[in-house]
Amino acid sequence: MRILVCVKQVPDTTEIKIDPVKNTLIREGVPSIVNTFDAYALEIAARIKDADPENTTITLLSMGPDQAKAALTECLSVGGDTAYLCSDRKFGGSDTLATSYILSEAIKQIERKDGKFDVIFCGKQAIDGDTGQVGPEIGAHLDLPVLTYVTEASIDGDEVVVKRESDQGYDIISAKLPALVTVNKTAFEPRYATLKSKRAAKKKEINVITFADMESIDEAKCGLKGSPTNVKKTYTPNRTYNCTMIEDEDPKVEATKLADLLKEAKVL
């Protein structure tokens, strides 16, 4: 069983602060982490490997600048066997369609060298862009069946069987391999690295794939040129609402004031 897990290095968006004067994002000093949902995807893959460690390998793939190697090394310490970083100036400015195209070409390139993947796992979305589009788009580029918003997955013969969230509960869905699965928050937490696994991961080389390494890639589909969408403008959301504050030592007085104000404004 050859498993691929796609991971992204992202700023920890829960640590992002807003400059109160300029009303802009303060990006400095925000730690880089492995995207939360990709960590769940890797854990699902690692559990499949736990069931048959002799016959299972986990390959990791990321796209980004050289710093993203740190994220791959971290993933190597919690279940990954081999890691690839897809990196080239030509890839800069890619939107989701271009990014998924480049990653699909990188996957084809790895497969030419090492053999086909049976299953590809991605996080449901990255916590910086929040689009959730790259995973399903990789699946579409590679013409694979795609299973999204998955919280559990296992292999059953030549099929992957997943638990997918629905409005009223969940569905159990299966697809013939090869397939692509995007992973939501799971009921279990990703495993921790040990001192030993960290040390072993640090010794492993991260394979870098550049534009020139990819045999079938079309430059017109990469980067800004290959991106149908572009960002016209960004801004921090308006957070100034005029709040009528009610403050009194006696909660009864507060409740009465609130009820009166709501009645007056015909809210309740």
Added chain:
Amino acid sequence: MFENYKNLWVFVETEENVAKPVGYELLNPGRRLADKMGQKLIAVVVAGDASKVAQDCLNYGADEVITVEGDEYFEYSSDAYAHALHTLVDKYLPSVILIGATNNGRDLGPRLACELKTGLTADCTGLEYDEETQNMVWTRPAFGGNLMAMIMCPHTRPQLGTCRPGVFKRPEFKEGTEGTIIKEDIHMDPAQIRTKIRERVKEVAELVNLEEADIIVAGGRACGGPAPYQEGGVIYELAEALGATVGASRAAVDAGWIAHAHQVGQTGKTVGPRVYVACGISGAIQHLAGITGAETVIAINKDPEAPIFGRATYGVVGDMFKVIPEWLKIINANK
């Protein structure tokens, strides 16, 4: 440049022949944008049996409805739905397609965009049309709600966007509105659908419909345990008294006090109630990102510096366990 591409489509998603609310909600901004474009608002319904939903789309103001019906569409699958939509797009060449950002919508959108080699903007909360360049301007939150981005797709058609549930209000419903319903005969051999639903488990006894709620009473970290959400607890009783749906912050859900179905925020539901009562919720940016559509926000929190007050219309500085019982007395006395 794109004179062959006309009209704005709203994909009204169905599941087991019932429409998801967001489809109808999108007919509201859809109407406004189509009028601005000087083109038609067309609802697209793919279902086992689309007849009821198609008529409802007309009642909600669509100019026309295109339906695709077949047993293979009774339940969602990416393969069958993408095939139906792709075939329709090739035939009719729409300029814009709005898709509800449900799990299925966010599964279908990228597949379709990739097949059509066009741009898709995810999880939009704002929709505008720029008359000068004749492009849609999609507004969406990123960085966990810390940043808003305006996105355009100037060089390809159709322009695709998934839009969050609960942000837009349903348009007015006029029973028996007449209009054209075009039935398209598109099918996919079930054997070609590569994903198979082995089992559907409906474990939620009552559907928690936060997106459609008129009033929501939500509890946060200050709840301190599951008790406030249970009968006799302040959140439960306040929700009962106001006829509200119960919501919760991520802190409360992660602590296991209440099911994930109740979670409001970036990783939970996006809601747009008339009244949102935030009890003991500090107001992390991820939570605020989920209540952008709320009209009146009432916040009760001990900490006068809590960020929730920055988003609230009325802010009560105090202990929710003391304020809510007093408020309940007043509500019940006036019934």
